[in-house]
Amino acid sequence: SAVISQKPSRDIxxxxxxxxxxxxxxxxxxxxxxxxxxxxxxxxLIATANQGSEATYESGFVIDKFPISRPNLTFSxxxxxxxxxxxxxxxxxxxxxxxxxxxxxxxxxxxxxTVL
Amino acid sequence: xxEVEQNSGPLSVPEGAIASLNCTYSDRVSQSFFWYRQYSGKxxxxxxxxxxxxxxxxxxxxxQLNKASQxxxxxxxxxxxxxxxxxxxxxxxxxxxxxxxTELSVKP
Numbered sequence: 001s002a003v004i005s006q007k008p009s010r011d012i013x014x015x016x017x018x019x020x021x022x023x024x025x026x027x028x029x030x031x032x033x034x035x036x037x038x039x040x041x042x043x044x045l046i047a048t049a050n051q052g053s054e055a056t057y058e059s060g061f062v063i064d065k066f067p068i069s070r071p072n073l074t075f076s077x078x079x080x081x082x083x084x085x086x087x088x089x090x091x092x093x094x095x096x097x098x099x100x101x102x103x104x105x106x107x108x109x110x111x112x113x114t115v116l
Numbered sequence: 117x118x119e120v121e122q123n124s125g126p127l128s129v130p131e132g133a134i135a136s137l138n139c140t141y142s143d144r145v146s147q148s149f150f151w152y153r154q155y156s157g158k159x160x161x162x163x164x165x166x167x168x169x170x171x172x173x174x175x176x177x178x179x180q181l182n183k184a185s186q187x188x189x190x191x192x193x194x195x196x197x198x199x200x201x202x203x204x205x206x207x208x209x210x211x212x213x214x215x216x217x218t219e220l221s222v223k224p
Contacts, residue, residue: 033211042204042215042216042217043160048211090159092159101147102148102167103147103210103212104165105162107160108159109159110158110159
């Protein structure tokens with residue numbers, strides 16, 4: 001199975017700043033996603049990262065706040081912009097490595113973000 | 117609004133018992149159903165996927181799907197303390213929608 005890494009693993013940031021999270025996979029994948037998991041909560045999909053084009057955002061998430069890039073089939077970034085304490089969460093990337101129809105998603109280790 | 121519902125627990129079972137975790141979903145056209153295990157401080161780990169009605173067994177885990185009742189369950193046989201974790205049900209036909217998770221505690 002694919003090895004997924006995320007950088008940074010954790011960070012503490014000041015209000016109003018931005019943080020870019022990287023997701024790197026050791027093999028080409030068909031789909032990549034970004035999720036948020038707030039403290040004590042389940043996972044919420046932020047967006048689908050599309051290779052070479054704009055990401056597809058879910059309701060409640062906008063590009064200005066969470067710009068996403070996916071320049072190739074193994075790498076994506078998520079930026080959390082103009083952060084507030086409400087953005088304190090774990091941010092996870094996930095990938096689909098096999099047939100898209102099976103939709104099996106595998107998660108990276110996550111980035112734990114604390115905004116002061 | 118597509119929803120996935122799970123009992124939040126905690127569900128406590130003695131070591132060696134069968135743990136039964138349940139999940140219902142609202143979107144009738146869902147095609148893919150998954151169970152993830154998440155240990156505290158870790159990311160979710162895929163443990164079972166099921167796509168058609170009936171049972172699917174993998175070691176001590178059995179997933180059961182009933183599309184007519186919009187119900188999916190996970191049975192863990194011979195539960196071990198190492199099974200103590202939060203179990204997330206996920207449903208989708210492209211994008212995944214996750215339930216809130218059921219916290220399982222297996223007591224020695």
